[in-house]
Amino acid sequence: xxxxxxxxxxxxxxxxxxxxxxxxxxxxxxxxxxxxxxxxxxxxxxxxxxxxxxxxxxxxxxxxxxxxxxxxxxxxxxxxxxxxxxxxxxxxxxxxxxxxxxxxxxxxxxxxxxxxxxxxxxxxxxxxxxxxxxxxxxxxxxxxxxxxxxxxxxxxxxxxxxxxxxxxxxxxxxxxxxxxxxxxxxxxxxxxxxxxxxxxxxxxxxxxxxxxxxxxxxxxxxxxxxxxxxxxxxxxxxxxxxxxxxxxxxxxxxxxxxxxxxxxxxxxxxxxxxxxxxxxxxxxxxxxxxxxxxx
Numbered sequence: 001x002x003x004x005x006x007x008x009x010x011x012x013x014x015x016x017x018x019x020x021x022x023x024x025x026x027x028x029x030x031x032x033x034x035x036x037x038x039x040x041x042x043x044x045x046x047x048x049x050x051x052x053x054x055x056x057x058x059x060x061x062x063x064x065x066x067x068x069x070x071x072x073x074x075x076x077x078x079x080x081x082x083x084x085x086x087x088x089x090x091x092x093x094x095x096x097x098x099x100x101x102x103x104x105x106x107x108x109x110x111x112x113x114x115x116x117x118x119x120x121x122x123x124x125x126x127x128x129x130x131x132x133x134x135x136x137x138x139x140x141x142x143x144x145x146x147x148x149x150x151x152x153x154x155x156x157x158x159x160x161x162x163x164x165x166x167x168x169x170x171x172x173x174x175x176x177x178x179x180x181x182x183x184x185x186x187x188x189x190x191x192x193x194x195x196x197x198x199x200x201x202x203x204x205x206x207x208x209x210x211x212x213x214x215x216x217x218x219x220x221x222x223x224x225x226x227x228x229x230x231x232x233x234x235x236x237x238x239x240x241x242x243x244x245x246x247x248x249x250x251x252x253x254x255x256x257x258x259x260x261x262x263x264x265x266x267x268x269x270x271x272x273x274x275x276x277x278x279x280x281x282x283x284x285x286x287x288x289x290x291x292x293x294x295x
Contacts, residue, residue: 040108049175062158064243069150071215078130148183
């Protein structure tokens, strides 16, 4: 007996395909197969905290928050602006980040290490001077640690607020300990492995952070003029509202995103956006997308 697919399911299928294409990039299907069909041990076991966090739809919100936070370090922002930029290839950056998360979180150990080696080689070629004359290197352990803690804090914050099954205190520490393994493999040092250590790390970096013109341009691009068709901009605004709602007040002030967040509207928008992503993926399609980025 043939089962017909109704208009709602067709809409869900189209949205799921569009999400996967945006996130995974042109090589998404090939990479997904390699991540999950290659035999061998993994760095992290099934059910571990890092798999739960990186496989959840809340990473959409967390990823945007991470980009905004990372831009507040002038040297890190100078490296991005000078060698890749957000405006030049935003979807390529997203696909590369998603691919990195997939291989290091879920891939075979050999493939995860190969991904680490590839990124380290790319970092070795990125160096220059910021607008204030200070030199930067993408392989600087201090900068790598900042990039990591901004990402780890953002993914964890988004999962704890919008994720399906938030972690308990021990689970949150487990996530940070596991993600620290990847950061150290990239060359980061003094990487926090608990929530308490993460808070101390943020306090240590705070005096170095400020919104340069490049950071303000990045925030405007990511939040107000994303490279999306007009039909997708309204849903994206919910993701953006959810991400900015999770930013610390000082970060929103630096990026000129307004005063203290509306603690009612912002989180509601993030919840709606995350649930919409889950709906778009559907049960089977969510497993497919989480198969690339998640469980």
